[in-house]
Amino acid sequence: MDGNRSLVRLQQVTVRRQNQWLLKDINFETKLGQHWALLGANGAGKTTLLQLLMGMMWPTSGDVWVIGHHLGEYDVRELRKEIGFVSNRMDGFLEQNLCAADLVAAGKYATSGLYATITEEDRHKAHHLLQEMGAGAIAWRAYGLLSQGERQKVVIARALMTDPKLLIIDEPCTGLDFPSREHVLSALEGFASDQQPQLLYVTHYPDEIFPAISHVAVLRHGELVASGPKREVLTNEVLSTAYELPVQLFWQDDRPTVRVKRETP
Ligand SMILES: Nc1ncnc2c1ncn2[C@@H]1O[C@H](COP(=O)(O)OP(=O)(O)O)[C@@H](O)[C@H]1O
Numbered sequence: 001m002d003g004n005r006s007l008v009r010l011q012q013v014t015v016r017r018q019n020q021w022l023l024k025d026i027n028f029e030t031k032l033g034q035h036w037a038l039l040g041a042n043g044a045g046k047t048t049l050l051q052l053l054m055g056m057m058w059p060t061s062g063d064v065w066v067i068g069h070h071l072g073e074y075d076v077r078e079l080r081k082e083i084g085f086v087s088n089r090m091d092g093f094l095e096q097n098l099c100a101a102d103l104v105a106a107g108k109y110a111t112s113g114l115y116a117t118i119t120e121e122d123r124h125k126a127h128h129l130l131q132e133m134g135a136g137a138i139a140w141r142a143y144g145l146l147s148q149g150e151r152q153k154v155v156i157a158r159a160l161m162t163d164p165k166l167l168i169i170d171e172p173c174t175g176l177d178f179p180s181r182e183h184v185l186s187a188l189e190g191f192a193s194d195q196q197p198q199l200l201y202v203t204h205y206p207d208e209i210f211p212a213i214s215h216v217a218v219l220r221h222g223e224l225v226a227s228g229p230k231r232e233v234l235t236n237e238v239l240s241t242a243y244e245l246p247v248q249l250f251w252q253d254d255r256p257t258v259r260v261k262r263e264t265p
């Protein structure tokens with residue numbers, strides 16, 4: 001496989017659990033230099049797909065390559081060192097008393113478990129990452145005291161500590177008010193100006209697809225409805241199919257907005 005150019009590749013991937021198709025016949029590929037959004041309604045299979053990429057779940061059939069590694073033939077612990085992963089489910093596992101900078105710095109060792117070894121250099125890098133996320137001011141505050149938006153910036157900075165080649169972010173804006181959401185998105189926009197890490201931003205809100213995202217994949221009931229350059233994929237037809245509602249798409253400042261079409265009386 002062309003490991004230098006494809007970052008993620010799924011070939012005829014199927015996941016079946018308890019007589020249900022979680023993913024069905026997925027063929028999907030991302031290339032270096034692209035940033036992706038994975039879109040779909042609740043239950044569409046987005047998190048399942050991410051779990052495959054992280055080696056946290058195995059396909060029933062088909063093949064998965066991540067950063068050139070064929071899963072099943074490569075140590076998943078090594079793989080996870082090359083991927084930054086942010087999920088809401090992690091929040092409860094994080095040490096609430098640690099200051100934000102230390103929590104970010106500890107991200108360097110999260111996959112190896114060597115927590116006791118945070119150096120001044122790590123702390124310096126953590127602080128820099130927090131500044132880039134627009135959260136430099138809260139670096140020395142305990143994680144447990146932070147607002148939800150600030151916490152999201154901390155967990156994203158933490159995932160960047162290992163300089164991953166791929167940054168997977170699963171619905172980071174859930175529960176945020178709209179200014180906090182915009183702060184998180186504009187921080188990500190800043191990181192996306194680089195080729196590395198490739199972003200794989202997962203959401204059920206098309207409105208969150210910020211300008212630096214170049215490509216979109218859409219899932220519906222475990223099947224890939226469409227994938228490709230965002231202006232080709234994000235159409236009224238594709239989104240109406242994905243959400244099973246007639247919707248109208250608008251673009252403003254390279255951001256999509258979706259409204260439900262009302263029947264005119
Ligand atoms: N391990 C599992 N066993 C059985 N069903 C599962 C499992 N994990 C997820 N599901 C189901 O698969 C579907 C897709 O879930 P998920 O990938 O979490 O969707 P999304 O992230 O798009 O909301 C849901 O119906 C969910 O209940």
Ligand SMILES: [Mg+2]
Nearest residue numbers: 046047048170
């Ligand atoms: Mg999910």
